[in-house]
Amino acid sequence: MSTVTNTTTISSIGAPNRRNTELVLLLFAVLVPVLAYANVGLAKDGSVPGGLLGYGLGLGLLAGVAHLMVRRFAPYADPLMLPIATLLNGLGLVFIYRLDLEPAVTTRGLGGPKAPGQLLWSALAVAVFIGILVLLKDHRILQRYTYISGAVALVLLIAPVFFPAINGSKLWIVIPGLGSIQPGEFAKIILAVFFAGYLMVKRDALALASRRFLGLYWPRGRDLGPILAIWALSMMILVLEDDLGSTLLYFGLFVVMLYVATERTSWVVFGLLLASGGATAVGMTSGHVKVRIQNWLDPFAGIAQHGATEAAQVLWSFGSGGVLGSGLGQGFSRLIGGIGVKSDYILATVGEELGLAGLMAVLLLYGLLIERGVRTALAARDPFGKLLAIGLSSAMALQVFVVAGGVTGLIPLTGMTMPFLAQGGSSVVANWALVAILLRISDTARRPAPAPASSPDAEPTQVVRL
Amino acid sequence: MNKPLRRVAIFCGLLVFALLLRDNWVQFVQADSLKNNPHNRRVMMEEYAQPRGDIIVDGKPVTGSTTVSGSDFKYKRTYTAGPMWAPVTGFASQAFGSNSLENIEDKILTGQDDRLFFNRTIDMITGKKQQGGDVVTTLNAKAQAAAFNGLGSKKGAVAAIDPQTGKILALVSTPSYDPSTIAGMSKQDTANWTNLKPNDPDSVMIDKALRQTYPPGSTFKVVTAAAALENNLYSNVDQPTNSPLPYTLPNTTTELKNEGNIPCQNATLRAALQYSCNTVFGKIGADLGKDKMLAQAKKFGFDQTIDTPVRAVASNFPTSMDKPQTALSSIGQFDTAATPLQMAMVAAAVANDGKLMQPYMVDQLRAPNLNVIEQTQPKEFSQAMSPATAQKLQQMMETVVQDGTGTMAKIDGVTVGGKTGTAQHGLNNSALPYAWFISYAKTAQGSPVAVAAVVEDGNANRDDISGGGLAAPIAKSVMEAVLNK
Numbered sequence: 041m042s043t044v045t046n047t048t049t050i051s052s053i054g055a056p057n058r059r060n061t062e063l064v065l066l067l068f069a070v071l072v073p074v075l076a077y078a079n080v081g082l083a084k085d086g087s088v089p090g091g092l093l094g095y096g097l098g099l100g101l102l103a104g105v106a107h108l109m110v111r112r113f114a115p116y117a118d119p120l121m122l123p124i125a126t127l128l129n130g131l132g133l134v135f136i137y138r139l140d141l142e143p144a145v146t147t148r149g150l151g152g153p154k155a156p157g158q159l160l161w162s163a164l165a166v167a168v169f170i171g172i173l174v175l176l177k178d179h180r181i182l183q184r185y186t187y188i189s190g191a192v193a194l195v196l197l198i199a200p201v202f203f204p205a206i207n208g209s210k211l212w213i214v215i216p217g218l219g220s221i222q223p224g225e226f227a228k229i230i231l232a233v234f235f236a237g238y239l240m241v242k243r244d245a246l247a248l249a250s251r252r253f254l255g256l257y258w259p260r261g262r263d264l265g266p267i268l269a270i271w272a273l274s275m276m277i278l279v280l281e282d283d284l285g286s287t288l289l290y291f292g293l294f295v296v297m298l299y300v301a302t303e304r305t306s307w308v309v310f311g312l313l314l315a316s317g318g319a320t321a322v323g324m325t326s327g328h329v330k331v332r333i334q335n336w337l338d339p340f341a342g343i344a345q346h347g348a349t350e351a352a353q354v355l356w357s358f359g360s361g362g363v364l365g366s367g368l369g370q371g372f373s374r375l376i377g378g379i380g381v382k383s384d385y386i387l388a389t390v391g392e393e394l395g396l397a398g399l400m401a402v403l404l405l406y407g408l409l410i411e412r413g414v415r416t417a418l419a420a421r422d423p424f425g426k427l428l429a430i431g432l433s434s435a436m437a438l439q440v441f442v443v444a445g446g447v448t449g450l451i452p453l454t455g456m457t458m459p460f461l462a463q464g465g466s467s468v469v470a471n472w473a474l475v476a477i478l479l480r481i482s483d484t485a486r487r488p489a490p491a492p493a494s495s496p497d498a499e500p501t502q503v504v505r506l
Numbered sequence: 507m508n509k510p511l512r513r514v515a516i517f518c519g520l521l522v523f524a525l526l527l528r529d530n531w532v533q534f535v536q537a538d539s540l541k542n543n544p545h546n547r548r549v550m551m552e553e554y555a556q557p558r559g560d561i562i563v564d565g566k567p568v569t570g571s572t573t574v575s576g577s578d579f580k581y582k583r584t585y586t587a588g589p590m591w592a593p594v595t596g597f598a599s600q601a602f603g604s605n606s607l608e609n610i611e612d613k614i615l616t617g618q619d620d621r622l623f624f625n626r627t628i629d630m631i632t633g634k635k636q637q638g639g640d641v642v643t644t645l646n647a648k649a650q651a652a653a654f655n656g657l658g659s660k661k662g663a664v665a666a667i668d669p670q671t672g673k674i675l676a677l678v679s680t681p682s683y684d685p686s687t688i689a690g691m692s693k694q695d696t697a698n699w700t701n702l703k704p705n706d707p708d709s710v711m712i713d714k715a716l717r718q719t720y721p722p723g724s725t726f727k728v729v730t731a732a733a734a735l736e737n738n739l740y741s742n743v744d745q746p747t748n749s750p751l752p753y754t755l756p757n758t759t760t761e762l763k764n765e766g767n768i769p770c771q772n773a774t775l776r777a778a779l780q781y782s783c784n785t786v787f788g789k790i791g792a793d794l795g796k797d798k799m800l801a802q803a804k805k806f807g808f809d810q811t812i813d814t815p816v817r818a819v820a821s822n823f824p825t826s827m828d829k830p831q832t833a834l835s836s837i838g839q840f841d842t843a844a845t846p847l848q849m850a851m852v853a854a855a856v857a858n859d860g861k862l863m864q865p866y867m868v869d870q871l872r873a874p875n876l877n878v879i880e881q882t883q884p885k886e887f888s889q890a891m892s893p894a895t896a897q898k899l900q901q902m903m904e905t906v907v908q909d910g911t912g913t914m915a916k917i918d919g920v921t922v923g924g925k926t927g928t929a930q931h932g933l934n935n936s937a938l939p940y941a942w943f944i945s946y947a948k949t950a951q952g953s954p955v956a957v958a959a960v961v962e963d964g965n966a967n968r969d970d971i972s973g974g975g976l977a978a979p980i981a982k983s984v985m986e987a988v989l990n991k
Contacts, residue, residue, distance in 0.1 A: 296517075300510045343545045352545070358532045359540020360548050372548050372578075396533035400526055407522035414515040418508060426507055430514055437518040441525060450528040 057486075058119035059111050065123035066107055070100045073130030076368055080138045083369030095137075098159060099130050102166045113173040114483035118416060121482075124409045125475045128460035129162055129468065131402070134368075135389050136463045139382050142374040150379050154463045161465035165472035172476035179481045183424045186237025193230040196223035200281055211283055211455070224286050225457075225470035228439075229477070231290060232297070232431035239301035240424045247302035284322060284329055285446070285454030289438045291315055296434040297427055300417075329452075336452035350376055350385070354447055357388040358399075365395025382463040384455055387447045402461070403444060410437045413478050419485035429481045432474050547578065554579035554600055559615040559638030559874070561595050561607055564647045567640075569595060574690060583608075588684035590654040593663075593677045593713040594645055594867065596816070597685030602699055606713065606816050607641060607868070614639040614871050614879075621871075621879045637874035644673035644869045644882075652987035653678040653959070656980030662961035663714035665846040666984050669854035669946060669953045671884040672863030674814060676957070676984055677847075679714040716818040719843035720960050723929030725942045726838030727787045728852055731775055731902060733802035734790045735895040743775045743898045753785035755792070755830035762788045762833065765928070779902045780910035782926065784837050791836020792829050799836055800825060805890045806862065807851050808844070814867050821848035838929060849944045849958035851887075856903060856923065857946035857953035860896035862887045899923075900948070912943065914978035917986060921948040926978065938963070943977035947985040955988040957981040 074096040081089030103126045110117055137155040140146050146153055200223060203214050212220040249260050295311030322329055339351040353376040371392035376385050391399040413433025420426045439459060446453035457464045459471040542549060557571035568591045570584040579600040585591060596606020604612060613619035617638040629636055653664035657680040666676035687698040703709045712718060734740055740747060751771035752761045762784050764770055770783035778786035791799055803823035812818040821844035824835055834840040847865060855862035864887040871880040903923030906912045912924040924945030931937050946956040959977040
């Protein structure tokens with residue numbers, strides 16, 4: 041525990057709070073999407089879209105209020121995360137609006153225009169973000185809810201089984217009249233809370249009470265039990281729900297957090313063994329997954345017989361964009377068709393219209409956001425905060441990798457949404473909440489420690505920095 | 507806990523790095539092949555994103571473009587007098603691809619041709635949309651109309667060329683189709699396409715003037731006569747040919763018959779062509795042998811495809827046959843088969859004193875700014891025969907029109923030479939014969955036009971089908987159109 045403070049990279053005393061940096065960055069984060077929005081209108085109709093002012097003000101207001109709340113409630117928080125989240129969210133809205141202008145993918149059957157709804161969800165998400173900053177005074181409070189979190193996560197994961205499948209995956213809870221929510225997006229945060237709380241308590245047992253076998257330290261069965269059970273259960277549920285992407289995400293999250301908590305490489309080996317075993321089993325049995333793997337191996341197979349697959353259309357989108365892209369509003373990613381073009385495949389539109397240059401920039405934004413999260417974990421002074429921060433950041437990293445890798449054909453495609461960018465209410469709310477928790481941890485981490493008491497009487501009782 | 511944290515940081519960095527690498531692979535290394543994948547709809551959308559250039563006849567476009575709403579493809583091809591020009595233009599369809607000139611000159615018409623690179627760059631800089639170039643054809647609108655109207659509702663084809671240059675003046679195939687009806691991608695277009703039966707060997711979409719070979723019948727006797735004179739079998743067209751009547755095919759007991767009771771015994775070449783004596787020309791073929799006949803036929807263009815640049819299928823003169831088959835082939839029967847274009851080339855070679863010009867239908871390719879980027883120069887296809895032989899054949903063919911089977915093609919004040927043909931075909935010649943006529947007109951400045959017309963008339967009375975009766979008037983009206991009569 042004592043090593044923690046000594047290797048903290050951020051000097052805790054006298055650190056500038058960087059709120060003004062955040063404000064300047066936020067200006068860009070609002071300006072860039074507003075200009076992009078104008079660009080779409082100019083490219084499509086030759087005129088600045090009528091909703092520009094409303095959109096600009098809306099986004100500006102959201103960012104402004106969020107910034108003021110951060111200033112007030114988390115003054116020492118990381119200055120990059122809010123602007124990056126705002127920029128990605130704003131760009132996402134622009135891309136959804138841009139795709140709404142294509143009648144082929146905005147039919148009534150596909151739910152009509154999605155941008156207005158997404159803007160509402162974004163507002164709600166920022167409200168949740170602010171709510172967390174205001175109400176969650178210290179992230180360690182979450183530690184108290186370790187086992188409740190475990191239970192809630194389980195319920196969230198199981199619930200969609202009882203609702204009808206949408207687009208082949210059982211990921212949604214449908215509330216009649218209100219729409220549907222995707223509990224898996226929230227489950228990733230709550231699972232991270234559970235793992236963090238549980239591992240913080242058990243890490244010594246898991247790390248030290250182990251047997252040496254094959255040159256590695258292996259955990260005892262009794263330490264392994266509960267976590268293995270949760271893992272097996274979530275895997276099972278997810279296989280039942282036919283959603284490989286989330287399974288990968290939760291499992292990856294679990295392995296990363298175990299490794300960080302115990303500092304044992306054996307966990308990584310153990311995890312990889314379980315993962316490859318699970319993946320093989322699912323790949324052999326699930327028809328849904330089999331098809332996806334075939335499409336990944338040869339996206340252009342059978343085009344002459346039954347037309348191009350979505351995977352092929354997505355690749356053509358990327359290829360047609362080339363290095364510099366076709367320009368906003370001038371690509372043909374609508375050819376991908378269906379409902380996925382605004383959610384799962386939104387990166388294809390980014391790639392086609394902004395090109396290699398634009399997509400790399402977007403990927404680097406994600407990279408930056410993730411690394412700021414990891415840095416928060418390094419800076420955090422308490423093990424729970426460290427574990428929670430690394431859990432949330434690596435969840436984000438894995439999700440970005442699984443989605444972007446799937447869409448670009450690096451790995452088989454699995455249905456998940458790109459954080460902030462993709463259309464989807466649950467996703468945007470959950471990711472803003474995730475950023476709020478990270479900001480709370482970083483605020484705690486970067487907050488100057490209380491000055492040592494000056495009274496000589498207090499000399500024997502030093503402040504212990506955790 | 508920080509050591510594993512740093513490793514996780516590196517791991518997360520590697521994940522993002524892998525994504526960046528993959529993105530570079532897809533959007534840079536593979537970009538071109540993905541972009542130009544034939545199944546990538548953008549390829550065709552690009553093609554139809556601006557109006558196509560036009561195909562031009564006599565200074566006027568016979569094609570056009572119109573915008574379509576609610577489609578991926580913005581512009582759709584239109585055709586003026588589509589059925590008449592279809593054998594020349596072919597079709598360009600949003601749904602079904604293209605053929606003929608529309609296909610061969612596609613890059614010029616869409617503006618994608620490398621030679622238009624400079625224009626494209628200027629357009630890109632000035633913010634203009636890419637424009638397509640034009641294809642200027644050699645065709646003669648009046649001659650085309652004369653041929654099209656002459657064929658009318660009959661099934662057949664006409665090819666006319668300028669013997670002195672090889673310019674194709676008319677290219678008609680009937681019944682025809684209107685390529686406008688299949689230019690789009692609507693349900694109606696699809697239904698029209700299906701109705702045209704594009705894969706049927708008898709489809710109206712086949713350009714019979716270039717793509718259909720017919721037994722040429724007696725019109726082939728011109729080739730046989732050329733071979734006889736070139737090989738000095740006879741030196742004079744008015745010298746008796748020493749041919750018997752009846753004539754029995756060599757090595758057989760089969761008698762070769764003439765059509766009707768005509769004076770063919772020991773006839774002169776002139777008379778034999780005038781009356782169309784099978785016996786005389788059959789014997790000539792047998793006497794010359796297959797090698798000499800084949801050599802002469804090849805000089806006229808048989809047994810090879812001819813690119814105009816639209817490819818004409820190879821006309822056939824059999825390469826391996828025995829003596830009686832050689833005799834039959836020499837009167838345009840057995841396996842001899844020729845496209846209308848091929849027979850027009852035969853007439854053209856005779857009319858142009860033996861020098862056969864390469865037939866072509868694209869005169870110029872023009873950039874959108876009207877700069878000529880390619881001009882076709884007439885070029886010699888072959889010296890099909892000596893000028894002396896050609897002049898003798900001209901005398902013979904002019905006699906045919908003056909006093910023989912081709913009198914229907916006479917034009918006042920113009921020298922016309924021709925040859926009729928009534929080609930028997932089918933099992934035991936059971937099918938209705940094809941009526942052929944090949945001819946040329948000659949003025950003081952040389953010959954401006956040579957025509958081949960073929961009519962397959964399913965409704966005619968069998969005995970009425972003759973080259974002189976059905977095909978000659980069509981050839982005549984085409985020649986008149988070119989001569990401005």
